[in-house]
Amino acid sequence: MKQEFTRIAVKVGSNVLTRRDGTLDVTRMSALVDQIAELHKSGVEIILISSGAVASGRSEVHPQKKLDSVDQRQLFSAVGQAKLINRYYELFREHNIPVGQVLTTKESFGTRRHYLNQKNCMTVMLENNVIPIVNENDTISVSELMFTDNDELSGLIASMMDTQALIILSNIDGIYNGSPSDPNSSVIREIGHGKDLSNYIQTTKSSFGRGGMLTKTNIARKVADEGITVIIANGKRDNILVDLLQHPEETLCTRFIPSDEPVSSVKKWIAHSEGFAKGEIHINKCATEVLNSEKAVSILPIGITHIEGEFEKDDIVRIMDFQGNQVGVGKVNCDSKQAQEAIGKHGKKPVVHYDYLYIE
Numbered sequence: 261m262k263q264e265f266t267r268i269a270v271k272v273g274s275n276v277l278t279r280r281d282g283t284l285d286v287t288r289m290s291a292l293v294d295q296i297a298e299l300h301k302s303g304v305e306i307i308l309i310s311s312g313a314v315a316s317g318r319s320e321v322h323p324q325k326k327l328d329s330v331d332q333r334q335l336f337s338a339v340g341q342a343k344l345i346n347r348y349y350e351l352f353r354e355h356n357i358p359v360g361q362v363l364t365t366k367e368s369f370g371t372r373r374h375y376l377n378q379k380n381c382m383t384v385m386l387e388n389n390v391i392p393i394v395n396e397n398d399t400i401s402v403s404e405l406m407f408t409d410n411d412e413l414s415g416l417i418a419s420m421m422d423t424q425a426l427i428i429l430s431n432i433d434g435i436y437n438g439s440p441s442d443p444n445s446s447v448i449r450e451i452g453h454g455k456d457l458s459n460y461i462q463t464t465k466s467s468f469g470r471g472g473m474l475t476k477t478n479i480a481r482k483v484a485d486e487g488i489t490v491i492i493a494n495g496k497r498d499n500i501l502v503d504l505l506q507h508p509e510e511t512l513c514t515r516f517i518p519s520d521e522p523v524s525s526v527k528k529w530i531a532h533s534e535g536f537a538k539g540e541i542h543i544n545k546c547a548t549e550v551l552n553s554e555k556a557v558s559i560l561p562i563g564i565t566h567i568e569g570e571f572e573k574d575d576i577v578r579i580m581d582f583q584g585n586q587v588g589v590g591k592v593n594c595d596s597k598q599a600q601e602a603i604g605k606h607g608k609k610p611v612v613h614y615d616y617l618y619i620e
């Protein structure tokens with residue numbers, strides 16, 4: 261059977277892997293591993309992003325005194341991640357497939373050098389037929405340095421590793437066009453560019469998840485805009501992964517249609533680096549209009565009205581339009597002092613060159 265994709269990222273949410281009582285659902289894990297093994301053997305390269313550390317650690321330790329949320333997360337994830345990876349290791353070993361653990365933090369993607377280092381690590385694993393199993397290093401990533409959730413992490417990995425698809429497995433069949441519990445609502449099968457979904461998404465989260473459906477849809481849109489198909493499907497359904505790849509038409513899920521305009525590797529990094537922005541570049545109305553057109557343009561000093569924050573050359577900055585809305589992210593070509601001096605002047609070098617500018 262011909263498959264549409266040859267390299268995919270699969271994200272498995274906490275709820276897929278845990279039973280109602282919070283214990284690790286080894287039967288479900290085993291079923292998913294069997295499917296990943298089948299795809300792997302048919303030649304598909306797979307990167308697994310698996311949540312579940314905190315959820316699986318919770319049932320293992322019973323603290324004597326009440327712990328705050330940070331202590332809880334650190335304790336449960338330290339115990340739970342060991343348990344989780346151990347299970348994966350054993351389950352994949354039955355298929356003779358080696359797996360490797362990649363624990364990462366948001367900071368590990370902060371500079372281009374760090375980013376490429378992470379990319380190299382996973383590339384060498386794939387080249388050696390090892391399936392990377394990625395999770396956030398919850399023991400050391402705290403508050404503002406955390407990913408919103410593993411949906412954000414999985415988007416970053418899919419983008420960094422140039423996968424053709426990102427499959428997000430949750431405990432629901434896809435995005436519903438209303439409350440999932442309302443019998444009149446149904447799963448939206450395809451989502452094209454620019455579709456606003458905010459009216460459909462409820463703020464309720466599944467019991468063990470972190471970000472909820474809203475982060476899933478935001479990430480999905482961003483990743484699809486970079487040319488990667490994103491699929492949200494139910495990881496609790498039997499054979500879901502194999503069906504999604506081998507019988508895409510008949511398998512219930514929400515599919516984000518990818519943009520057909522390729523995005524360069526460095527722009528993908530910039531697109532996912534917003535959290536590291538050191539400053540803001542505010543542009544005037546004329547520059548905003550040119551940026552919104554189809555033309556490939558750089559941010560020139562003549563179009564800048566003011567600059568906020570202090571940055572060094574090669575730092576990441578936010579690009580704000582004349583109304584103060586963020587319209588993009590870019591890597592600066594000079595420091596903030598030089599940029600300040602050039603504001604409004606003709607014939608100066610771009611502050612952000614087009615090649616390092618990601619427009620949202």
Ligand SMILES: Nc1ncnc2c1ncn2[C@@H]1O[C@H](COP(=O)(O)OP(=O)(O)O)[C@@H](O)[C@H]1O
Pocket residue numbers: 272273274275276429430431432434435436437438439440460461462463464465466467468469470471472473
């Ligand atoms: N319109 C919607 N369609 C589908 N699910 C929704 C919608 N609005 C809110 N949700 C909720 O989002 C949950 C999935 O997100 P989340 O809890 O983050 O899962 P995961 O643990 O898999 O990351 C669903 O269980 C559902 O309760």
Ligand SMILES: N[C@@H](CCC(=O)OP(=O)(O)O)C(=O)O
Pocket residue numbers: 272273274275310311312313314315337395396398408409410411468469470471472
């Ligand atoms: N790193 C955490 C993941 C938390 C998280 O994002 O969970 P989910 O929303 O279920 O993907 C863990 O392993 O428990």
